[in-house]
Amino acid sequence: MKITIDHLNVDVEGRKSVLDAARESGIYIPSLCDHPRLVPFSGCRLCVIEVRGRRGVVPACGTYAEDGMVVVTSSPSLQKMRLQILDLILSEHPSACLICREKETCEDHKSTIRKVGEVTGCVLCPNNGRCDLQTVVEHLKPDNLHFPALYRDQEIHRKDPFFERNENLCILCGRCVRICHEVRGASTLAFVNRGSQTVIGTALGRPLLDSGCQFCGACVDVCPTGALTEKTVKYETLPDEKKATICGFCSQGCELTIHVKQGRIQASVPAENGPVNRGQACVRGRFLVRDAVHHPRRVLKPLVRKNGRLEETGWDEALGLVARRFAATAPRDIAVFGSAQDPCEDLFILRKFAREGLKTPNLSGVEAFSAPARLLEAAAEQDIAPPLNGRISDIAKSRVILLFGNCPPMVGLEIHQAVKNGARLIVVGGKESPSIRCASAWLKIPGGKEFDLLTGLSKILAGDGHPQNGSGPKGEAEFKKHLQEFKIADAVASSGLPEEKLHRLVQLLEKRRPAAFLFNATFAEGPGGKANIVALWNLALQNQALFIPLGLESNVRGALEIAAHFRDGAPSAREIGRSILGGAFKALYVCGHLPRMERSPAEFMVVQDSYLGDAGEFADVILPATTFVESEGTFVNMEGRLQKFSPAIAPSGEARPGWRIICDLAGTMGLPGFAYEAASAVFEAMAKTVPAFRGLNGLERKAETFVQEPAKESRAFAVRTPSAEEAAPLYEHDPDRYKGLAMSRDIKSLNIVRGHK
């Protein structure tokens, strides 16, 4: 449709507010309460416009474009109205600096620093220079204010970690309240009291720690003023530059903007247009990147154990020692354990080095103990091929969701959207989490007992009907037979749910489509894990449900694709992982974290990590690697999305990218084929050999590039019953761990949040 905004003809697609249409055409309408991710609120009234044929004025944020609409966004009477509104807003907001005639030159002459308890003007405000209110004032240019200024004199809430709440700067736009409720589903904040007494408050007036706050920082990011301020930046000036990166803390791959000041990270904020996160992040991405990257546990120089103690040394000495020891060890006595938090380039080089350089078959990694790995194993054994490239955004379109265990935060937001649109969420197992709050039911079935429940549901869903003649998916006849032999009583016994409840669950599945089934490593690990997966897969087939394994580490999917390429039969990566911990090898090359051990698992252990972590206790050599913020590389997120990132800051100390360390080591050992100049060259080599990456271009940053899936018939039923021989989980996935750094232990602020229940 076409509308006219200030004599400009604008094409509008879909349902869009006049404010959004104007923004997209580069027309600025002052506004303080509207936000792209939020439902129009029409609270501040600054965006008033005139629409031809309508009486009076209307707010642009709450007025939707209609074909042929003629809109005026600025006129003397609108200007007068906006100035009056601004006058009222500023009567309760420190305003001296906003209308100061010398504000243009203030920055040059100001001699005070900002370390004050109370903010009484912009020059003392942490939000100076990034404030929406300042932008509005600059646009409307009031030359005088007509109401007596009122300082609210409310106590500043400083007790919570990460950010402060200063009611004296709040203009009550309600963005924080709405983002917490509409997008995050946490409902931690609300307007408390009424009229002139209104403030933004928490439940029972308690600190955020006691109010169910997840500390995602969404409220801080949408706050137009300095009322909500990140503590670490409140005494700092504006960043020198902003760099885009992909968060390396989990498998969702949120796009972050890193604020860099004098070569260090000042803050990390979610990118507004990030395809996965769309302006959102979690406590880790929003508040912990700076602390993690500049953490005192960072290893800044290579460390070599001398007389029982790790001592700093140069790269040549450390690599020379590793090269000599590896050369003196038989290939089958060396094992390599990869981290799924390293980019594809590092993982590719590590595996190429193990296979072609060290010539050892002993390759394992964290990814082998993940939910998608278990799915791939189960699928290979049953000859089925479930799709892996499920989109996170499709979850929001589901009408019923079965969640097994806990899910990452952005997945949680999609689930919350779905529930808001009327979907039902059933959580099975898992720990107390934000998702539980919007669940219709939380079935606390012990891990490993899900098989009976799922098969019971399948049996009820299938009814007594016989398979249709040849039209059903492969394996249907065998599956129906399996269901006929299954006793509902078993499902009742192991789930603890009465049969009637099972029928109600099936009704839910039948009535509400599409469905989404999500499961994490707890569901997939341990005895019965694979049987769980196959049972859920069958149910997903019966119900045409979205089927998503929830990997945890940032590059689990990439690691799996690369591992699959370098795999050559038995023993499996899981068995090798177990042998590594069991002390079966003489020399180890470990990237990142290994589960805590009582004694050293090998005679000679090399750890490539950014931190002095638990594995460092027994390491003979520690090679300092860069973090994701300091390196160039590619992650593949849980959707199979290829996510390229560039360094935002220079490496700390002498840390080197993982691929570079291995190439240097191979060079020291005199091995040919590792002379790569840059991460992009490694990607090119990988794109030539690893099937999933074939034909993909690592250099171009495209919004939507996905790794390839094998084109194979995936719709087939399978039968698998739980077997007891599978050992207990080896690797406990901790969402708060980044390589050797246990953030919930090593970073105090997160420790407070996690320790506080």
Added chain:
Amino acid sequence: MNREFTADLKKRIEEITARYPSRQAALLPVLHLVQSETGFLSAEEERAVASILGLPPIKVREVVTFYTMFTRKPLGRFHLQVCSNLSCSLADGERILRHLQAKLGIGAGETTPDGKYTLTEVECLGACEQAPCMMVNFDYHGNLDPEKVDRILEELK
């Protein structure tokens, strides 16, 4: 500080919620009921109501603090609510409030030490035609002047 309501109160709350399409919709009448039982709504009652209705506690707080008919402190025997909204202000309702403050020796939002009177400044009471006006407990008194206020107080004794 988890407060348990009596079985009888719980039963009456359930009777109220049964009349509404969702439990959240019953929040106002349930709060009125609880207040009539306990006299005022402390943090404990807020928490208990939130838990019974399955709401985040913040949703109860925003409602309790919004409406002046909910009180979060114990009230005196006579609750004097003086309107300070537009019509009453134009009719000098401010004078009525000042008069009461001087006479009772308490400020708005306070209760006399003997627990007899509580004085509250409120937004519109919906009786603009008789501005300036106030409410004493559930009774309206309009077209006030200080003398009329004195007479009303006399009658309360």
